[in-house]
Each structure stands twice: as structure tokens, then as C-alpha cells.
Amino acid sequence: MTEQPSRATHVSLAAVLQVRQGRLQTLLWRRAQDPYRGDWALPGGYLAEREALEASIRRHLTQKVDVGEVAHLEQLTTMSEPSRHPDEWQLATAYVGLVASDVDPTVPADTGWHPVDQLPSLAFDHGEIVLVARDRLRAKLSYTNIGFALAPIEFTVSELRELYVAALGHEVTATNLQRVLVRRGVLEPTGTRRESGPVGGRPPALFRFCRQELEVTDQFAVLRPPGSGA
Amino acid sequence: MTEQPSRATHVSLAAVLQVRQGRLQTLLWRRAQDPYRGDWALPGGYLAEREALEASIRRHLTQKVDVGEVAHLEQLTTMSEPSRHPDEWQLATAYVGLVASDVDPTVPADTGWHPVDQLPSLAFDHGEIVLVARDRLRAKLSYTNIGFALAPIEFTVSELRELYVAALGHEVTATNLQRVLVRRGVLEPTGTRRESGPVGGRPPALFRFCRQELEVTDQFAVLRPPGSGA
């Protein structure tokens, strides 16, 4: 009855997302070896002996970006289709990482940013993973404060609006964005203003996220417990 | 540079949830062997050679319940703390399974149902997994049609209300539950009525879920795209 368990290889992967030039982009590197030689792939790699998954993806990301620049990291899913790797039986646990828009990490020569809505052909099931990551981000922008991980510490509402538009893929008005996030206690004014731009205009107020950790702000979409307000 | 990847063992686990006797319960079995001999644990087991995770958990669940009775199955998370197993380096991918309230699967002698809010001490990190499963169910009850997996094909609003109360852990009124779910197009009347109970009362209308597959019904908690209604 002491069965001998089989052992697959296991990799950790991350779709690292950042809004760059007004578009949601993800970090990819070009594979130098088979399989999928020459194709683009997500950063990541094998799990080390007795290493936790999150430690593993942080370690592998270090080879591509400064991990301190990843403002948020969360596990997405584990891919296990036996056909996902042509040569070996390999599982992959995928993460989504978010990088604030004001940093520009130095990346290796084989590595670059690619718009999520215009991906090249990706190795393995990495294309699917990027879409799952994007959808997770979009969903959480609606009911959490996850925007903190896409934005600089201080920013104007217009700047924040650009980030939301890029990530959500649809228009958002600065007016309503500000009101929703302030009402929920997600955003607060710093009290300072930025100078007007070269063409004039009223100097914008600066805002910051109240918290730099993920927090659910709209817990009950419906079916609230009694007495929790209409 | 051809590194030799290390290989952990990997198990699939499932928190199978069902509302029984008005309480949300989960299926546990008593371990006959070390480690954690005598403790309660989630159903599941080792991944077979080149087996996908979902196939694996379905196979293992077959030993505890008829898998046809699991109305919904979805992956939750992969646990990887190296200390989670005392003897071996083992990863575990957890699923949540839902069973409709009108079936009573026959289960082996070592297996039984336990209220989620009154769990015994569980082996490994299985207690944590059950709580993640419960929270996932609660969240999805709010913005999806996932109730279909807890309910019989046809039911009265009062019966559905009992399921929601048990799963959510707070009161829900039949009046508002019906209106919310019908307005969203999740629930529809079958057109038939059930007989009155022995003590009288108006005979209740029967309802059914419009779809028996998971569907998001409240997509944008906020920050809706323009023109999508107030």
C-alpha cells in the first residue's frame, strides 16, 4: 500500500504587468533553447529543492528585474495539461506581478515588454496565462485597491485615469474615478499640488493610495448581510 | 547549463462542500497512517504519471463519492510551504467541489461530513484550504450564478434561501433573494407549484437556475465601461 508517487518537474512563472506608454504590457524573454527556441516566454524557472513557489518566482524574477520593483505578486493558477511541454512532464504555477508606472527596470538583452493586447506567439501555455493575469487585474481594479501597485506613490487623477484606462481597456472619466475611489477611502489627497504644465491649466492636486497592500473595498457585490446599509 | 530540475511529489486535494442540515459541511476522511495518523484530512492523493490535476482530483474523489454528484469543481490554489509535510517535499493543488443539497452520496466508513464552522483539527494545511474554499464560495454567491451547484434542479425560494444562509453565514430574506436573482436572469419560475405543507400556507412556486454552468452575473462592481447603464 506504500505506493511510489511519481514526480513531475515544476516551474514557477510570472506575468509581470506594467502600464507603459499608455498600454498594459508584460515582460517576456526570448528562448535560446528548444523547445520553442526563438519564441517569447514568461520569466520563471524550475523550483529548487524544498523551495516554496513564491520564493521560487521571486528568485527567478531577480534575473530579469529588480524584485523590489514588483509592487504586488499573487498566485494565479497551476497549469498541468500533460501536453503543455513536449519533452517532459512539467507543471507550472503562474503568478501575476505588478510594477508601478514610474519605474523602468533595467532588463537583460533577451528580455522586453510587449503589449498584452498584441502579443507575439508565446511558448507553451504562456499566452493563456497572460490573459488570465490581465483578467485578474481587471476584476480586482473594480473591487479592491489594487491600483496602488500600478501607480507611483503620488499622482494626479489624470495620471491615475490613464493607468486605469490602459489596464481596463475602456474609457474611465477622471471625475468619476476620483469620486469613487475617494468615497471608498482608497485614495486621499496629499494636500499638495503639482505645477501647471507648459500650456497652462489649473495645477492638479496630488493624491496617494491610503494603503500599499491589497485590500477588498467592495466586499459584497450584492446579498449584503442585513443592516449593512442599502 | 543543462540543470537537473528537482522533483517534488504532488497531490491534488478537494474541499467538497454541501449544505446539509442547514449547515455548510465538507467531506473529510480519517487518516489511517502517519503522518497525522487519526486526524481528519481532505480527499485527494498523488498525481499519477502524466495526469492533469483536474483529472487527478476527479479520480481520487471517485474513491469517496460519485463524481457525477459534484456539480461544480474549480481550482483554488497550490500550497507549497516546504514544511507543510513533515516527511517529504510535497506540493498540493487544492480544488473546491460543490454538491447539490438533494443528493446524499454514499461514502466509505472512514469518511464523513463536518460543518465548516466547527472543524476538527485537520492534517497538514487542510484547515486553511477549507477556509479558502468557503470564502471562494461566499464571494462567488454574490456575483455569479454558482448557487446552481448547491441547489436541486427545482426548488422553492425558501429552500434556496436556506442554502444561501448556510453558505454565506448570515441572514438573507426570501423576498430580496428572489428579486435579485430573477432580475439578473439567474433564476426563472418553472411555472409549476408545490403542494402546501401539512400546516397549510400558500403553495410555493418552483424555480430553477437558468443555467447549470458558472456564469458571472455582476461583472462590474464599479468602474463600468461608459454607456453600460448607471
Add this chain to the structure above:
DNA sequence: GCAAAAGTGTTGTGTCTACACCCATGT
């Protein structure tokens, strides 16, 4: 008639979108 259970009508509240309007700066 009366108790019991189901179901509808209605009111009030909070949150959202949309849009008009006012504010502060550069040229």
C-alpha cells in the same frame, strides 16, 4: 375565521454615470 406560508407593492437610501458648470494657471 384563523394561523401559516408565500409572494407583491412600495418606500427610502446609497451609489453610480453623465453632464453642466466653475476654478486656476500660462500666454
Add this chain to the structure above:
DNA sequence: ACATGGGTGTAGACACAACACTTTTGC
């Protein structure tokens, strides 16, 4: 002055919780 971008005021739509009230049954 006036263009430019920032910000506020306000109205209308909607979804929800709460609760009163009506309907339909058994006894």
C-alpha cells in the same frame, strides 16, 4: 482675454434593503 486642463455641483438612473400588505392554502 482666452485657451487649457483641473475640479465641483447636481440631476437622473438604478439596485438594493426593509417592511407593510395581500394571496392562498390547511384546519
